[in-house]
Amino acid sequence: MSRPHPDRGQSEAEVLRLRKALDHVGAHVFIKDLDGRYTYVNRMVSELFGAAAEDILGRTDERFFDLSLSKDLRDHDRRVIEEAVRIEGEERNVVARSGETRYFQAVKQPLFDDDGTVVGVLGVSTDITARKRVEIALRERESLLSDILDTASVAIFLVDRDGVITHANRRMAEMFGHPLAQIIGSEYVAHIHPAERDTGRERMRALLASKIAAVDLERLYLRADGSEFWGHLTGRRFQDGQGAERGLVGVIADISAARRAIERHASVINLAMDGFLAVGADGRVRECNAALCTLTGYLREEILGSSLSRFEAQESADEAAAHTRRIFATGNDRFETHWRRKDGSVVEVEVTATCLRRDEEIGVFVRDIAQRKAHQDELRYIASHDLLTGLPNRALLFDRMRQAVAQADRAGTLLAVCYLDLDGFKPVNDRFGHQEGDGVLIEVARRLKGCVRGDDTVARIGGDEFVLLLQGLGDTGAVEAALRRVLVAVAQPLRVGGSEVAVSASLGAALYPRDDADTDTLLRHADQAMYLAKQGGRNRFHVFDTEHDRCVRERTERQARIAQALRDQELVLHYQPQVDMRSGRVLGAEALVRWLHPQRGLLAPAEFLPLIEDSDLIVELGDWVIATALAQLEAWRREGLELQVSVNIAARHLLRTDFVSRLCAHLDTCPQLPRHALKLEVVETAALEDLAHVSALIRECRELGVAFAVDDFGTGYSSLSYLKALPAQVLKIDQSFVRDMLVDAEDRAIVEGVIGLARVFGRTVIAEGVETVEHGTMLLALGCEQAQGYGIARPMPGAELQAWVGHWRPDRAWEG
Structure with a gap:
């Protein structure tokens, strides 16, 4: 019976299953031919080489490893092939495609054909990186430990x-x-x-x-x-x-050297200037030196065996014993105390105790510090007092102020912190010299001390400046009486260099707790009040006004909030159209700033602009308005809407020397935009602050192509000469006149006069405040055709203006 042949399709399926299984083996499996070319690699080999299997097959190790490693691998492969032997435990470190060095152990064996002939090499390589790293770490640790011990x-x-x-x-x-x-x-x-x-x-x-x-x-x-x-x-x-x-x-x-040093130190200690005792755990003295005998007046034989408590003038025997036990427990201590000598006198000493032998003996060094304490007291006095007058200085003053504030809180009374500066002291000092000037300061200090009570303080804080703390005052009347006494005392004539001279004082006071501030702030407030007294004519006093200061602080805080709003992009521009009432043409729009407040909603300019008119923040806001308006003009032009936008410029902004250069920088950001699309409006009163400067500035801006208008015209000091000197092309009639001209003949006359002036001087005139059709009708009758106001349109966001322009038509009553 013939032997059945295997089904080819079935064999290929078995091979595929085998390959798939090898792809999931936790090892790198590969086959090489006799020339070292790869004929099979599993998935893990592809991942190691960072290449697809088809890019590996047919290539040798030289393609993937350096020459040295490739040669070693080739030699091992040749041995497997030529000797037909299996090689186990081949270890190699390989730099992977990721750059990481990894360690592998490989088993290689010959691959035979059906005739038993070697046709290649089958290899299985296992990643032993983790094990190798542990081995290396252990070796390094053992080496490090050995090095540490040996050093x-x-x-x-x-x-x-x-x-x-x-x-x-x-x-x-x-x-x-x-x-x-x-x-x-x-x-x-x-x-x-x-x-x-x-x-x-x-x-x-x-x-x-x-x-x-x-x-x-x-x-x-x-x-x-x-x-x-x-x-x-x-x-x-x-x-x-x-x-x-x-x-x-x-x-x-x-410790041989240390022991020898101790023996040497024993002889040194006996010759030391400080007293020394060696005390056992029982608190008894075992040894002492000659200096201790001199300090206490006892003989050495009287000291040895006695307790430390015999010397203590402040502690009892039990307290001294407990102290000794604490020293043994902690190992050392340093403190000041009083010792009693043999003759009964008491001396202040510094005791330094240290453990000589744990649980067995402590060493006690004793130093007479009477002279040092006296010197320290002297230094403390120098550090806290003015050397010329003997008064407390700034450091001691603040300590006294803290105490005085606490006392005022407890007693419920007023504390007056007074800052005094002498008037006319510098001429006296310059005329008679510093020595005589010092004499004046000493005499003033004496007089000031004579004006105050025992609990009060007079301090000199520098030059001719003094501070008084007046405590226990019942009301402002008592404060003012005390301050007058001080001024009278200082103003009494003095004898200086054989001449009679007079100095006076300017005095400022802050009253706690009405001025409920800390000590630093109280002194600063008193200084501010003194400055106001000096400005008021000298030889007088001024009491700090806490309410005024609160208003200033509140204004500062609100200005800071507006600055934050500008940084946080909470400010927006709305645009109010400006039209020709006769023709119905929209000429432009006025840019009006609004604050989109997170809590309060949309705020009008009157809510915040007055707070910043006198600060540089108005300049920063003005620059932002110009930049934002120019960006909106460009956006409208891209949509086919060409208008002129008017921007209000504050006086502080306009009068800056760099106004024109800053304006040019804004215009340069929009090179495609016609310069006449921007019109700047300045209020009449701002123009009058420096007419020559503003006129020159307007001419310079007109040369750039930027138009100018005078806003709120008629509210300032309008005159023919002023109007002639100011080269603005447009005059805006203030809305206060336009609003009431229907019922107020004087307002109507002002409007008619402004229109006439504009016609004579060749200026364009535009009226604000047109709230009704009747307002527009009268303006047209008076010869004013350009206007803006709620009767035409309210201010609106820039995105809404184009639609409004497309639908707006003038009232029929305006058509002529």
């Missing part, structure tokens, strides 16, 4: 439960003079001096048996050459990672 300045060692040293660092070998190999494996107690060896063995056993938690002591050790040295030993038990007791860890510091 330590103390001996570090481990002892097992039998007392044998199992580990030691290089410093221990150096310290004991034995090779490190000889130290390790030796008994720890063998290195202790024979005189202390038994004690050391007992301590070690107690520690291993958990009878004591740790050791911290000084011990005598033996070197290899037989010499001895003192070491400070600390030791404790240690456990392995599973918590099993493994032995002891010990640290030894060579």
Whole structure:
């Protein structure tokens, strides 16, 4: 019976399933032919190489690795092929396409055909990066730990439960003079001096048996050459990672030099200027030096064995003992106290205590500080007083002010903070010299002290400036009476350089708690009031007005809020059309600023512009209005609407020396826009502030192509000469005249006069405030055809104006 042939389709399906399975194996699987070309790679190889399988097949390792690694891989492949052997554990580090270095372990074996001939290499490579990194980290950690131990300045060692040293660092070998190999494996107690060896063995056993938690002591050790040295030993038990007791860890510091230094210091201490005592844990004196005997008046024999409490003049014996215990507990202390000498006299001393041996002895240094305290008192006085007059200075003044404020709060009385500056002192100083001038200040200080009561304060804060704190005042009448007394006292004639001279004072006062401010602010308010007194004619006083100051602060805060609104884009422009009532043509629009307030809604200019008219913020706002209006003009032109926009310019903005340059900068941002599309309006009163300057500025702007109008015409000081000098093309009749001209003959006459002046001087005239058809009819009858007002249109957002222009028609009564 013939053998069935396998189904080809079935074989290919098996191959596909095998390939798919290999793509999901957690390893890199590949096959190479005898020339090292890849004939199969699974998905993980493609990801490693960063290339599709079809871009890998047919290529050799040189395409994907550097020459050195490619050569090594090729040599291993050749060995597999030529010797027909399996190679395991081949490790390589590879730089992946991402730039990261990864580590792989590969198994390679020969691939045979049906005849047993080697036709290629089958390889399986596993990513062992994580394991290698752990191994590297462990090696680095062990090396670092060894380096740390070997660079330590103390001996570090481990002892097992039998007392044998199992580990030691290089410093221990150096310290004991034995090779490190000889130290390790030796008994720890063998290195202790024979005189202390038994004690050391007992301590070690107690520690291993958990009878004591740790050791911290000084011990005598033996070197290899037989010499001895003192070491400070600390030791404790240690456990392995599973918590099993493994032995002891010990640290030894060579303290021989320190011990010798202590012995030397003992002789130095005995010769020291400060007193010294060594006190045991029982609070008894074990040792003292000669300086302490001199300080206390006791003999050395009388001091030794006594308690520290015998010297204390302020503490009882129990308190002194408790203090000694605290020093032992904390290790050190420094304090000032009073000691009583043998003769009963008391001396102020500074005591510095430090622990010499833990739980055993403290050292106490005692210094007589009577002279130092006197010097400190002198320095404190200098730091807090004016050296010329002896009065408190600024530093002490503020301390007194805080106390005076607290006292006023408790008593419910007035505190007057008075700032005094001498009038006419500089001429006296210049005429008679600084020495005589100092004499004047001393005399003024004396007079001021004579004007105040015991609880009051007089301070000199510099030059000829003084501050008085007047406490316990019942009302403003008492304050004013006190201030008058001060002015009278200062104004009395003085003898200076053989001549009689007179100085006076300007005095300002702030009253707490009516002026409920902090001390710094109170003094500043008094200074401000003094300045007003000096401006008012000198030799007088002025009391700070808190209500006026509150209004100033409130105005400042509101100005800051408007500035914030400008930064936060809360301000918008609305546009009120300007029309020819006769022809019905829309000539332009006036840009009017509005505040879209987050809480209060849309606010008119009268709500906020008056607050900033006298500040530079009006300039910043004016620049914003010009820039915004120009941008709106460009937007209208793109929509086919060509108008002229009028922008109001404040006097402060107009009179700036850089106004024209700033205007040019705005115009340069819109190079396609005709310059005559912008018209600037200035109120008549602003133009009159500096007529020559404003006239020159208008001419300069007209040369740029920008038009000018005089707003609110008729409200200022209009005259023929003024109108002739001012080269503005347009006059705007103020709405206050237009609104009432139907019922007020004088207003009608003013309107008619302005129209006549405009006609004579060749100016265009436009009327504001046209609220009814009748207003427009009368204006037309008087010869004014251009107008704006609620009777024509209210101000509207720029986006709505084009639609309004398309639908607006003049009233039939206006058609002539």
